[in-house]
Amino acid sequence: xxxxxxxxxxxxxxxxxxxxxxxxxxxxxxxxxxxxxxxxxxxxxxxxxxxxxxxxxxxxxxxxxxxxxxxxxxxxxxxxxxxxxxxxxxxxxxxxxxxxxxxxxxxxxxxxxxxxxxxxxxxxxxxxxxxxxxxxxxxxxxxxxxxxxxxxxxxxxxxxxxxxxxxxxxxxxxxxxxxxxxxxxxxxxxxxxxxxxxxxxxxxxxxxxxxxxxxxxxxxxxxxxxxxxxxxxxxxxxxxxxxxxxxxxxxxxxxxxxxxxxxxxxxxxxxxxxxxxxxxxxxxxxxxxxxxxxxxxxxxxxxxxxxxxxxxxxxxxxxxxxxxxxxxxxxxxxxxxxxxxxxxxxxxxxxxxxxxxxxxxxxxxxxxxxxxxxxxxxxxxxxxxxxxxxxxxxxxxxxxxxxxxxxxxxxxxxxxxxxxxxxxxxxxxxxxxxxxxxxxxxxxxxxxxxxxxxxxxxxxxxxxxxxxxxxxxxxxxxxxxxxxxxxxxxxxxxxxxxxxxxxxxxxxxxxxxxxxxxxxxxxxxxxxxxxxxxxxxxxxxxxxxxxxxxxxx
Numbered sequence: 001x002x003x004x005x006x007x008x009x010x011x012x013x014x015x016x017x018x019x020x021x022x023x024x025x026x027x028x029x030x031x032x033x034x035x036x037x038x039x040x041x042x043x044x045x046x047x048x049x050x051x052x053x054x055x056x057x058x059x060x061x062x063x064x065x066x067x068x069x070x071x072x073x074x075x076x077x078x079x080x081x082x083x084x085x086x087x088x089x090x091x092x093x094x095x096x097x098x099x100x101x102x103x104x105x106x107x108x109x110x111x112x113x114x115x116x117x118x119x120x121x122x123x124x125x126x127x128x129x130x131x132x133x134x135x136x137x138x139x140x141x142x143x144x145x146x147x148x149x150x151x152x153x154x155x156x157x158x159x160x161x162x163x164x165x166x167x168x169x170x171x172x173x174x175x176x177x178x179x180x181x182x183x184x185x186x187x188x189x190x191x192x193x194x195x196x197x198x199x200x201x202x203x204x205x206x207x208x209x210x211x212x213x214x215x216x217x218x219x220x221x222x223x224x225x226x227x228x229x230x231x232x233x234x235x236x237x238x239x240x241x242x243x244x245x246x247x248x249x250x251x252x253x254x255x256x257x258x259x260x261x262x263x264x265x266x267x268x269x270x271x272x273x274x275x276x277x278x279x280x281x282x283x284x285x286x287x288x289x290x291x292x293x294x295x296x297x298x299x300x301x302x303x304x305x306x307x308x309x310x311x312x313x314x315x316x317x318x319x320x321x322x323x324x325x326x327x328x329x330x331x332x333x334x335x336x337x338x339x340x341x342x343x344x345x346x347x348x349x350x351x352x353x354x355x356x357x358x359x360x361x362x363x364x365x366x367x368x369x370x371x372x373x374x375x376x377x378x379x380x381x382x383x384x385x386x387x388x389x390x391x392x393x394x395x396x397x398x399x400x401x402x403x404x405x406x407x408x409x410x411x412x413x414x415x416x417x418x419x420x421x422x423x424x425x426x427x428x429x430x431x432x433x434x435x436x437x438x439x440x441x442x443x444x445x446x447x448x449x450x451x452x453x454x455x456x457x458x459x460x461x462x463x464x465x466x467x468x469x470x471x472x473x474x475x476x477x478x479x480x481x482x483x484x485x486x487x488x489x490x491x492x493x494x495x496x497x498x499x500x501x502x503x504x505x506x507x508x509x510x511x512x513x514x515x516x517x518x519x520x521x522x523x524x525x526x527x528x529x530x531x532x533x534x535x536x537x538x539x540x541x542x543x544x545x546x547x548x549x550x551x552x553x
Contacts, residue, residue, distance in 0.1 A: 019073065025091075294409075360405075
């Protein structure tokens with residue numbers, strides 16, 4: 001602030017009792033009082049005096065919203081005094097002077113002279129100290145009435161060394177957050193963390209209580225923290241000190257993209273009223289680790305069918321599972337494909353029954369005994385199979401309605417690292433519709449037999465689960481790929497709830513390919529050709545059930 005006296009040379013010096021400066025922003029007001037004998041810091045040959053004014057708070061005298069300083073405020077005619085003082089802005093804004101008030105207090109009168117920000121004369125130059133005395137430079141074309149204060153750049157550093165760009169659904173992740181105080185003094189710090197994204201699918205962030213203080217010789221600090229709270233009060237962090245904090249989140253079972261935002265809100269001890277923030281923003285992709293496809297293949301039930309004509313057996317309730325109706329066996333194969341960017345260890349695959357509709361019960365067992373199921377390392381874009389035996393049975397023998405079984409596939413896995421935690425992922429499975437009341441044909445085959453393994457045994461089991469006596473016309477078509485031994489045409493009559501097996505011996509005429517015996521089974525009662533379902537290692541498609549013939553060694 002530059003004050004020049006334009007009084008006539010014949011007048012006596014003017015003594016200002018004090019000068020007050022107010023700003024139109026959050027800067028504190030200034031009051032500089034006169035103290036006779038205060039020596040100037042610099043004096044130029046052309047009569048310019050520079051005074052360094054030290055400002056400090058004096059709440060008892062001026063209140064908390066004002067800064068106080070002293071200087072020599074006696075002005076002889078023609079004197080120019082430059083009052084230099086330091087102000088620390090507390091927030092970003094454009095700072096302008098609202099008013100400057102000069103006070104003259106004498107025994108005869110008191111005078112206040114107020115100059116508003118729009119009326120005072122703007123200096124053309126900035127004054128500053130140099131090694132040789134005072135220097136000046138142009139203030140710029142916009143004048144010196146305002147200055148833009150930018151936010152203070154934070155020096156607090158946030159780092160998450162193990163943070164990945166991609167995580168997998170259902171995965172529980174533990175992160176170590178490192179906080180380094182690179183400010184010039186100690187600070188009081190609070191961390192806030194949150195995920196930005198669709199509210200119902202963003203992960204839940206939770207701070208862990210065991211935190212590490214690298215600047216303290218006492219080692220880990222334990223701060224009890226409410227589970228799931230997004231903020232963590234770290235407290236005092238020394239200059240050049242650091243803290244390491246652990247946090248965890250569990251990804252939701254839906255693939256999505258979220259943004260992780262971690263914010264350090266702090267203040268240095270010399271400026272407790274000036275909040276500073278440092279924000280770390282990281283985009284995270286949460287992807288599905290697997291996709292699966294499923295194959296449901298019927299099996300021949302070797303257990304005897306219930307006697308439909310035995311009234312006692314029809315209504316017997318002594319079964320251990322409470323069901324005494326029709327039963328069907330199915331072989332379910334789940335083929336798991338990995339979409340993960342790194343190998344995953346598959347600890348277990350389990351097919352679980354969620355619900356069974358329309359009066360039936362269902363039980364699932366793995367086709368492989370538990371002691372023979374080694375862990376599998378599934379590479380990216382690789383496949384892993386799980387086979388399961390499904391047994392579905394009607395509760396009542398008179399019930400012929402189809403039943404719907406709803407499954408889910410549970411996969412327990414972890415990343416291929418010693419410290420990785422186990423994750424459980426649930427995959428949806430298509431519903432299995434079991435037609436208990438419809439006749440069907442099941443094809444089964446065995447290993448090649450004969451002295452030179454020259455024929456393959458092939459059985460066709462025809463089932464009649466209905467309440468009607470059914471007649472089936474059976475015919476086997478000739479084929480250039482094989483010869484067969486067995487009935488070329490025959491008729492099979494089945495009473496309700498019965499089955500019959502038609503046997504063939506197939507001699508392959510080709511090697512290293514699939515052969516498809518074309519057996520036609522016509523239900524003469526409903527005038528319907530039944531589809532032949534392959535079982536075991538057979539393949540079923542629109543053409544029928546096919547058998548693989550190995551190539552010659």
